[in-house]
Amino acid sequence: MRIFLVHVRDPQFYSLPAETRADNGNIRIMGFPPIGIMSLCSVLKRAGHECVMFDQANPETPDQVIIDQIREQRPQMVGLSFLSTTSYPYAKILARQIRAIDSRVKIAFGGVFVTLNAALVKMQCPEVDFVCRGDGEQLILDLAEQFEDPVGVAGLTWARDGKILNNPTRPAERNLDQWPFPDREGLALDFIESMPLDVPAVLSMDRFTTMQTSRGCPWPCVFCDIPVFNQGKWRSRSAEHVVAEFKHLQEHGYGAVYFVDDHFLLQPKRIEAICKGIVDNDVTIQWGCEGRADSVAQYLFPAMAKAHCRTVMFGIESGSQKILDRLKKEQTLEEVETAVANAKRAGIEIVHGFFTVGNPDETVEDLRATFDFAARLPLDTFNFNRLCVYRGTPMWQEYLKRELVDDARDWFKYFKCSEIDPTCLSGEVINRERTAGMRRLFLYKLRHYPLQTFRLLRRFGRYMRIRDIVYLILKPFLGKRSGPTQAETLSRAVEHLEIKDSAAALTLVPDHMLEEAVAASKTERQRLQLESQSP
Numbered sequence: 397m398r399i400f401l402v403h404v405r406d407p408q409f410y411s412l413p414a415e416t417r418a419d420n421g422n423i424r425i426m427g428f429p430p431i432g433i434m435s436l437c438s439v440l441k442r443a444g445h446e447c448v449m450f451d452q453a454n455p456e457t458p459d460q461v462i463i464d465q466i467r468e469q470r471p472q473m474v475g476l477s478f479l480s481t482t483s484y485p486y487a488k489i490l491a492r493q494i495r496a497i498d499s500r501v502k503i504a505f506g507g508v509f510v511t512l513n514a515a516l517v518k519m520q521c522p523e524v525d526f527v528c529r530g531d532g533e534q535l536i537l538d539l540a541e542q543f544e545d546p547v548g549v550a551g552l553t554w555a556r557d558g559k560i561l562n563n564p565t566r567p568a569e570r571n572l573d574q575w576p577f578p579d580r581e582g583l584a585l586d587f588i589e590s591m592p593l594d595v596p597a598v599l600s601m602d603r604f605t606t607m608q609t610s611r612g613c614p615w616p617c618v619f620c621d622i623p624v625f626n627q628g629k630w631r632s633r634s635a636e637h638v639v640a641e642f643k644h645l646q647e648h649g650y651g652a653v654y655f656v657d658d659h660f661l662l663q664p665k666r667i668e669a670i671c672k673g674i675v676d677n678d679v680t681i682q683w684g685c686e687g688r689a690d691s692v693a694q695y696l697f698p699a700m701a702k703a704h705c706r707t708v709m710f711g712i713e714s715g716s717q718k719i720l721d722r723l724k725k726e727q728t729l730e731e732v733e734t735a736v737a738n739a740k741r742a743g744i745e746i747v748h749g750f751f752t753v754g755n756p757d758e759t760v761e762d763l764r765a766t767f768d769f770a771a772r773l774p775l776d777t778f779n780f781n782r783l784c785v786y787r788g789t790p791m792w793q794e795y796l797k798r799e800l801v802d803d804a805r806d807w808f809k810y811f812k813c814s815e816i817d818p819t820c821l822s823g824e825v826i827n828r829e830r831t832a833g834m835r836r837l838f839l840y841k842l843r844h845y846p847l848q849t850f851r852l853l854r855r856f857g858r859y860m861r862i863r864d865i866v867y868l869i870l871k872p873f874l875g876k877r878s879g880p881t882q883a884e885t886l887s888r889a890v891e892h893l894e895i896k897d898s899a900a901a902l903t904l905v906p907d908h909m910l911e912e913a914v915a916a917s918k919t920e921r922q923r924l925q926l927e928s929q930s931p
């Protein structure tokens with residue numbers, strides 16, 4: 397069977413570096429490769445299917461090329477994969493375009509957002525035949541066999557005689573070693589390693605990719621939908637399988653790998669075996685991972701550093717214990733201090749802290765405590781994002797009960813908590829405090845950790861233009877822009893007070909208006925990129 401897989405991108409989250417070609421002729425993209433479709437592609441090919449992938453980040457395969465290819469090659473099924481709420485409008489418009497030129501092709505949606513909103517997505521997008529919930533590997537194989545009558549395909553939401561059917565949920569697969577490595581060579585793209593943030597901080601120009609060594613996380617943080625997506629389970633690949641993939645990647649010339657695991661630091665024995673395997677096999681790839689600060693595996697930080705782990709990222713969230721408890725983070729400030737200090741002491745080059753601001757019940761004092769805490773920790777990099785609420789999280793449930801969101805009206809949106817929750821500080825206060833806090837933090841870092849700051853800037857300086865580094869540093873001080881552009885509104889689908897409901901309206905407007913908005917978004921992205929590339 398011939399299947400097309402498309403990774404639907406939100407243009408805010410990748411960019412083309414000025415130098416766009418790698419030595420092998422591939423176009424270079426700064427961002428994360430689409431490991432979801434790459435995983436499905438290798439599974440399908442091994443089973444004898446023909447599979448063609450498209451990544452919307454590729455400037456040579458815009459939507460029109462994908463459409464033309466569908467018209468020409470007539471695949472039996474097209475799978476659209478996207479990560480989150482913010483890409484939904486783009487996926488929806490592409491699905492409509494595909495349906496417009498081919499009435500028979502089966503269209504499938506998959507990924508975290510659709511998993512958590514399957515029936516609603518199916519109802520809102522009649523042109524989509526199948527909404528695929530949860531892990532996709534076995535599901536897509538089963539679907540390829542039974543797509544004419546998918547009644548037996550677990551994890552599928554579809555419609556028969558106008559009635560939405562939710563096939564039984566597929567139990568989370570435990571044996572992840574059975575799947576082949578993702579098909580990374582099936583796209584003519586090379587990726588460049590940047591910080592996984594929406595800032596253009598280039599970490600190395602090595603051939604970069606992502607890897608998934610485990611799935612899920614069993615903690616109860618109220619803002620996170622990973623436990624629901626993974627049925628509350630954590631599952632992992634064996635150390636041998638992970639090391640074999642590292643060797644494979646080294647043979648293919650990769651120099652940097654980031655783990656997209658939700659919590660890599662969960663099982664010490666496995667981490668130890670992975671590190672030993674890397675060293676024993678002379679793998680020299682630099683890698684990075686994310687994990688909880690309360691992990692018992694942190695005695696292995698020295699072994700990880702020896703095995704070329706260069707980056708560890710912690711979800712710290714707040715410098716106020718009250719807020720950590722409110723978010724059900726189940727971690728203490730002391731645990732964070734210990735973990736960051738241990739990682740630095742072990743020689744991990746970049747230790748990153750993810751923080752959230754604009755949390756429920758947060759006061760100005762709590763916010764200040766967060767920036768002071770971040771300053772005191774020997775972190776190399778940090779970011780402070782406004783807390784958002786997504787459907788599928790415990791926080792969304794709480795907001796439903798408090799009547800701050802309405803499932804029927806809001807399910808496909810996400811909100812900055814501060815826009816809808818009266819227990820949060822106002823956006824104005826948060827932005828003011830964030831700017832002041834960042835200023836204090838930078839000055840503190842320069843005074844107390846000058847060497848560390850210099851080393852990091854030197855690393856950026858190796859691969860980034862001075863102008864971009866200056867922008868990166870000054871960004872927090874540049875002040876607030878006048879408001880979201882239409883492109884941002886579409887991309888982020890966030891409700892701002894002054895444009896209440898326009899995000900919702902944008903996803904419901906007729907096709908031609910949606911197309912215009914997408915075109916405007918792309919033009920704006922290109923303009924920003926050209927501006928940043930001009931000397």
Ligand code: B12
Nearest residue numbers: 406428432475477479480481482483506507528531532656
């Ligand atoms: C890496 C990552 C990123 C990277 C981008 C990665 C990329 N490829 O472009 C960056 C940093 C850019 C990013 C940005 C954002 N992210 Co993010 N991200 C992740 C993370 C950690 C891993 C994703 C991943 O690679 N998974 C591994 C692959 C193998 O899994 P997968 O893509 O889900 O695919 C599997 C299945 O879903 C299924 N499947 C997928 N597609 C299809 C299609 C078909 C047809 C079928 C059958 C099956 C199928 O099969 C695959 C194999 O089993 C996830 C957390 C997570 N565990 O998913 C969050 C996550 C997806 N991100 C999230 C969010 C909120 C965002 C942002 C909005 C953050 C922000 N506020 O700015 C942005 C928006 C990005 C966008 N819209 O493009 C949320 C989504 C919540 C939601 N309900 O919408 C998640 C779940 C994190 C969280 N805990 O909240 N992200």
Ligand code: SF4
Nearest residue numbers: 613615617620622658
């Ligand atoms: S520890 Fe991280 S991945 Fe796990 S539930 Fe909390 S935020 Fe989500």
